[in-house]
Structures are given as structure tokens and as C-alpha cells.
Amino acid sequence: MADIRFDGKVAIVTGAGAGIGRMYAMELAARGAKVVVNDLGGARDGSGASTSAADKVVEEIKAAGGEAAANYDNVATMEGGANIVQTAVDNFGKVDILINNAGILRDRSFLKMTEEEWDLVIAVHLKGAFCVTQPAVKLMKENGYGRVIFTSSTSGLYGNFGQCNYGAAKMGVVGIMNTLKLELAKYDIKINTIAPTAYSRMTEDIIDEKMGAKLRPQFNSPMVLYLCSEDNQTTGQIFVMGAGWYGRTAIVSGDGVCIGDAERDITPEEIRDNWDKIGDLANDKPHDSGTSIFSYMMPLLS
16 A cells, blocks of 8 residues: 655644654654644744754744744634644645644642643643634635544553643543534534653653653654545544554443333432442443434333
């Protein structure tokens, strides 16, 4: 089969000044994409010298023969999101691919977390995903094509001590994906979520250096590049990865149990007595939409 290429495609990568985002931008460009490298803050000084991480990545891409443009806007505002997408349009004429990668950490235990620490993380990860994705998918819908990646985390999917703000935001983007995949399905816009693991400036305080040496950002790129490609026809799924391991994860339900007849009252004692059946995930099943959960209730509803 032919190599996966992105010739003629325009990609936006947020938070692409370092770490995983930089690798996405570099590898997309190496395979032919024109890339908008977004990273907050900075510009060129009066002499024309680079003063931001985004500029440096753009220079690397161009030095390797690729095409790229820098953007310094904040993902966490509607104006910033619009400007990021406009950078793609102004420089390359369209948007085909969006990787929502920008992120920050403000770790603290739940009982000690401040309002500011909560708001900052929610703003960048969750609101930022909305602010950039909305203007991007408007253009994708007009063009009848698009690939969108949301970035979740094992902290949101499974939990991690001291990261309730981060975890809440990272589960929030799964909620965006679950709705958006339905709203845009007929336009050949594939929307998926990844939970990457890598040693970077954002994780260096929580991952020891020895382990970090094997959690290379490069190992996350293959999955992301595939999901961004025309070859990919999967949408609305979550993939976890790190150090060369890749796997799908999902929110699932078990068979559960029907109690009563949808008319009589149900008692707490009946819940207690059926607790093992309610909690049994032996026959676990993911769902394509919220309405599919009604299939379990049909014996009571029909």
C-alpha cells in the first residue's frame, strides 16, 4: 500500500512549540502538509530574529523543505480560535486537519485547589478545544472534508491524584467529540480523541527522567497521523498510547437488569438486591450515541 501522505492538505496544530505538538507539526510537514504552528506568545523582534517557540518550529520545518506559518494566539478565547484558523486561510487557503493539543497543568489536590487553578486549566483544555474547533469545522463542512483530533488524558479517562481540573477538562473534550461526530458525520469529517503519554515540559515534574526517556513524543505521532489521514474512516473513538503501545478505550455499559414494569415504584432494597447484576460488565458494550442506551430499557418501554 502507498505511504500515508498529506500533500495538498492544510493542518493546524495547537500548542505545537515543543513536545508532542512539535512532533505532530514536524511529521505532518515532512509528509507534505502545510502546517500552522500555534504556540501562545511571542513574535519576531525588530531584527527579524525568532522570539517564540512557534517561530522556531516553523524555521525547522522550512529548513527541511516544508511549508509552515506561525500563530501566537490564545486558544482559550473565541477571538484567538478564529485568528488561529484565519492564519491557515490567509497563508494556505483552507483547513483540512485540526489537532487540539494545547495544554497546561495546575496540579493540586481537590481540597486545596483554587478557583484560578480550576479556571485556567478548564479554559485552555476544554474551552480552547471549542474555540478553535468551531471555526475550523465550519470551513471543513463547506469543503466536505476534515479530520479533527481532541486530546484527552488517562487522568480524565481513569483518574490521577491531584488533577481534578485537568481530568474534568479532558473528559469534557470526549463529550465534545461524542456530539460533534454525529453532527458532522455526513460531511466526511472524522473526529477522534487521543490520550497520549510522553515526557515533555508539561509532564517533566510528574514523570521521572528514566521512564521519560522511553516515553518519547515520537511514539504518539503514528496514531495521530493515521487518524488525520484520508485512509482513516474511523470516527468518534478514543485511543490511548505511550512508549509504542496503542489501544482503544471506551465508555461502556453492561447488560444491567430491568426491575419492575415501568409503572410500579422501585425500592432502594431492590437496587441493593440486584447490585451485582447492575454492576456486571462481563458483556460490556460501547455506544454510538446517547440514544442507544434505550436498547437496554426496551423490555420496559415496549
